[in-house]
Amino acid sequence: MEVVFLTFILVLAIFLGFELIAKVPATLHTPLMSGANAISGITLAGAFISAGAADSHMATILGTAAVVFASINVVGGYLVTDRMLSMFKSKSRGSR
Amino acid sequence: MLEFVANMAYVVSAILFIFGLKMLGHPGTARRGNMLSSLGMLIAIVAGLTHHGIVTYEWILAGMVVGGVIGAVAARLIAMTRMPELVALFNGFGGTASLMVGWATLYGADLSTFTVVTVLLSILIGGVTFSGSLIAYAKLSEVIDGKPVIFTGQRVFNSLLLIALVGSGVMLTMAPAADSPWLYAVLGLSLLLGVMAVIPIGGADMPVVISLLNSYSGLAACAAGFAINNNILIVAGSLVGASGMILTNIMCKAMNRSLANVLFSGFGAVKQGKTIEGEINPISADDAYYVLEAARSVCFVPGYGMAVAQAQHVVKELGELLEENDVEVTYAIHPVAGRMPGHMNVLLAEADVPYEQLMEMDEINPRIDQVDVAIVIGANDVVNPSARDDPDSPIYGMPIINVDKAQTVFVLKRSMASGFAGVDNPLFFGENTRMLFGDAKASISQVITQFN
Numbered sequence: 001m002e003v004v005f006l007t008f009i010l011v012l013a014i015f016l017g018f019e020l021i022a023k024v025p026a027t028l029h030t031p032l033m034s035g036a037n038a039i040s041g042i043t044l045a046g047a048f049i050s051a052g053a054a055d056s057h058m059a060t061i062l063g064t065a066a067v068v069f070a071s072i073n074v075v076g077g078y079l080v081t082d083r084m085l086s087m088f089k090s091k092s093r094g095s096r
Numbered sequence: 097m098l099e100f101v102a103n104m105a106y107v108v109s110a111i112l113f114i115f116g117l118k119m120l121g122h123p124g125t126a127r128r129g130n131m132l133s134s135l136g137m138l139i140a141i142v143a144g145l146t147h148h149g150i151v152t153y154e155w156i157l158a159g160m161v162v163g164g165v166i167g168a169v170a171a172r173l174i175a176m177t178r179m180p181e182l183v184a185l186f187n188g189f190g191g192t193a194s195l196m197v198g199w200a201t202l203y204g205a206d207l208s209t210f211t212v213v214t215v216l217l218s219i220l221i222g223g224v225t226f227s228g229s230l231i232a233y234a235k236l237s238e239v240i241d242g243k244p245v246i247f248t249g250q251r252v253f254n255s256l257l258l259i260a261l262v263g264s265g266v267m268l269t270m271a272p273a274a275d276s277p278w279l280y281a282v283l284g285l286s287l288l289l290g291v292m293a294v295i296p297i298g299g300a301d302m303p304v305v306i307s308l309l310n311s312y313s314g315l316a317a318c319a320a321g322f323a324i325n326n327n328i329l330i331v332a333g334s335l336v337g338a339s340g341m342i343l344t345n346i347m348c349k350a351m352n353r354s355l356a357n358v359l360f361s362g363f364g365a366v367k368q369g370k371t372i373e374g375e376i377n378p379i380s381a382d383d384a385y386y387v388l389e390a391a392r393s394v395c396f397v398p399g400y401g402m403a404v405a406q407a408q409h410v411v412k413e414l415g416e417l418l419e420e421n422d423v424e425v426t427y428a429i430h431p432v433a434g435r436m437p438g439h440m441n442v443l444l445a446e447a448d449v450p451y452e453q454l455m456e457m458d459e460i461n462p463r464i465d466q467v468d469v470a471i472v473i474g475a476n477d478v479v480n481p482s483a484r485d486d487p488d489s490p491i492y493g494m495p496i497i498n499v500d501k502a503q504t505v506f507v508l509k510r511s512m513a514s515g516f517a518g519v520d521n522p523l524f525f526g527e528n529t530r531m532l533f534g535d536a537k538a539s540i541s542q543v544i545t546q547f548n
Contacts (some may be wrong), residue, residue, distance in 0.1 A: 003210055006322055006330060013331045016339025020114065024121040026431055027451050029343060029438030033310050034183050035120050036339045039113055040190040040313040042137065042332040043197055044160075045144030046324050050200035051159060052150030053396050058274070059203035064155040066196035069189040071163025072170070074141075077186050078134040079171035084504070086126040087445040090452065 033086045038077025044070035098146055105143035106328040112136025113332055117339065123451055124235045140328050177403045178444040180306060180436040181467040184232040184434040191225025194218050194316035199283075202322045211323060212272045216265045216282060218319035223286030224293060225312040231294040232305050236435055244298040251360075254292055261285045297358065300477055302435040304347045304358045311340020343437050350431035374525030379532055381542035384506060387530075388543065391468035391504075393424045394458065397497055398440045399433045401474010401508070405536040411473060411541075412447035414540050417547045427453055428460040428470075428497050430478035463497050470502035472523075473536050474509070480521045505529045508536045 024032055047070050050063025113136045119129025150156070198218030201211065234240045264281035273279075297305050314336025321329025348355050379387075387396045388394065396411055415425045427449060429440045441454060464470070472479055479499045482489035499505050500523050507529060523529055532539050 004467045006327075009327060009330050010318065010322075010334050013334035016114065017117075017335040018111075018342060020117045020335070021121065021339040021342045022163060023324075024342075025123065026429065026438055026456050027123060027441040027445075027454055028121060028126055029103075029346075029431075030183070030436060031126060031130070031438070031443045032117075032120050032177065032339065032436060033343060034179075035133060036117065036336045037183060037186050037190060037310055037313060038462070039117075039133060039137070039332050039517075040187075040310075040317050040336040041193070041315045041395070042140060042329055043190065043193040043320055045140050046197045046320055046326050046329050047159075047193060048144045049147050049149050049235075050197055050203075051155045052152050053204075055152050056203045059200040060155055061544055062196045062200040064159045066193040066200070067156055067159030068163040068166075068192035069196070071160045073163075073168040073186050073190045073193065074167065075164040076167030076171045078130065078137070079168055079176050080174065080179075080182060081130045081209070082127065083171060084176075084442055084445070085130060087125070087442075087448075088123060089445070089448060089450050090123070090132060 027088070031081050031088075034077055034084070035081040038081060041070045041073030041077060044074055070087055099148065102143040102146050103327070105139050106331075109136035109140040109143070109328060110331045112139070113335060117335060118462050143328075148544065159163065161188060176443055177406055178237070178407075179442060179492060180302065180434070180439060181233050181236045183436060184229045184236060184306055184309065187306070187313045188226045188229025188233065190313035191222040191229065191309075191316045193507075194320040195222030195226060195283075195286075197320045197324045198222065199279075202279065202371055204274065207272040209269060212269050214319055214322035216268065218263070218316055218323050219279075219282055220265075220286045220289075221312055221319055222316040223283060224290035225309055225316050226291030227287040228294045228305075228312070229290075229309050232302065232309060235294075236302065242298065242302075245295040250292075250296065255288075256537055257285060257289055257292060261289065291383075293359070300432070301351075301358050303432045304344055304351075304355070305436050305441070306436045307340055307343035307347055308355075309340075311337050311344060314338075314340055314341070323493050331424075347432055348439055350495065351491075352495060353460055357402065374522070376524055377530050378531035379506070381532065381539055382546060384530070384532055384539075385546035387504060387506075388418065388423075389421070389547075391423055393419075393466060393468045394418050394426075395464070395467045395470045395481060395499075395502065396425070396427045396457075397472045397475050397499055398427065398444070399473065399475025399478060399512070400435060400439075401476075401536055402432060403439065403443055403474075405474060407473060407537040408443040408447040410537055410540040412444070412449050414544055414547075415449065415453075417544060426455050426460065426467075428455050428457065428464075430457050430475070430497055433475055433478050457495060457497050464498050464501050467501075467502040469504045469506060470499040472505060472507045473540075476521055479523055481523055481526075482521070485522075499523065502528070503528065506532050508532050508534075508539050510535065 023087035116133025119125040198215040268278040318333030483491045483494040
């Protein structure tokens with residue numbers, strides 16, 4: 001039954017994603033992509049379990065490496081998206 | 097009880113991700129949207145840390161500090177022109193993390209068929225994302241040649257690769273073990289598949305590749321979520337997967353090609369368009385200045401060459417001078433200009449061009465004949481009239497910005513070499529076209545000195 005629930009979640013979330021992104025202006029394509037990329041670093045929440053469960057040496061090594069990579073993804077992704085978005089200026093607020 | 101609270105926290109972060117993504121879609125709210133989404137991430141991370149299976153925190157904390165510092169430094173130091181490389185790398189890191197989480201799951205006790213299959217999927221998708229992104233990174237940063245790599249028997253080789261992958265996967269599912277040789281086979285073959293998937297794709301098609309890898313990095317997280325039974329991974333992963341798919345689709349439409357065509361055809365290898373004969377008309381920076389001084393409406397059309405020459409700031413400077421001269425200045429941006437979706441928009445934003453001045457292809461084309469001077473800066477294929485007029489051209493059918501219909505066209509170009517797709521461009525031979533040869537940044541700076 002668990003499988004069914006998870007699949008339900010998967011399907012609904014994909015449709016939701018399509019709806020959310022469908023009408024994004026071209027100007028925001030890059031920030032949207034890097035912002036979404038940061039979200040894919042959510043694997044971090046899963047990597048904790050592998051890194052901290054102390055099941056075996058190999059699992060700890062893999063988990064820790066996953067934590068490193070996912071943290072780069074999360075921290076770097078959000079910061080760089082923010083840096084890009086901070087540059088986008090409207091004429092009214094802009095320098096002119 | 098703690099688990100219940102953690103799961104509720106995941107619901108909250110899912111909501112924040114959804115609102116964050118929605119707000120990222122509007123220029124006015126985008127920045128707040130990104131912050132909302134990062135708040136969702138923070139909540140998910142804290143909730144993840146409370147998991148009952150975690151007995152030791154030292155490695156987790158060490159890993160987060162190392163990764164966080166690397167990520168923060170990279171995000172701060174990267175030049176805006178190198179953004180496509182960074183996004184490619186981050187995609188790859190997301191993929192690796194999911195691969196490793198899936199792999200580590202095999203060391204746990206319960207190895208049901210369902211778990212093993214989802215672990216296989218996270219290794220496959222994560223591995224393809226990782227090696228594919230590294231190749232994309234190498235192509236973008238010109239560590240390796242950006243041209244498509246095609247060899248005879250490529251399709252046969254790839255088919256065999258896929259069969260071997262499925263075979264190894266089945267063997268592992270039948271006798272699941274963390275030290276199974278079939279596991280290493282799946283790992284190696286997945287990484288190889290990622291390489292094989294990206295090498296036949298050329299530089300001009302990079303926006304498609306980048307957004308597709310973006311989608312994969314989400315799907316990999318999703319597969320890892322199935323493997324470890326974690327809802328938030330599934331929800332967040334599929335949101336990212338879906339948004340990447342949409343972007344990929346937009347990019348493909350902008351080139352009037354199907355995704356399959358981009359992925360498998362090895363661009364420009366098949367058809368050869370007409371060779372063009374005619375005379376080119378060079379122009380000096382001095383003469384360009386006189387034409388610009390008399391113009392009432394000027395439209396800049398940037399391409400990848402602007403990023404290479406780092407010319408966005410001088411372009412903006414010239415745009416301002418023209419505006420002071422009461423010229424209407426616009427910037428027309430083709431959806432696939434540059435090496436990733438929205439590449440030109442980011443560069444012009446960095447140079448402080450307000451986004452109201454940026455026009456999409458469909459906005460500018462109906463009024464392009466009222467533009468006195470269209471200035472093409474390092475763009476080629478996206479302004480190539482063959483795409484419209486020559487059915488034999490490899491890029492025939494791709495929507496273009498019709499700069500050839502403007503009163504005058506300036507093309508800033510280093511030399512007479514053909515564009516990335518290797519296609520000749522009749523625009524350069526047009527009667528209303530003037531070629532301004534040289535480095536784009538230097539050429540524009542020269543025109544600017546004339547204004548002062």
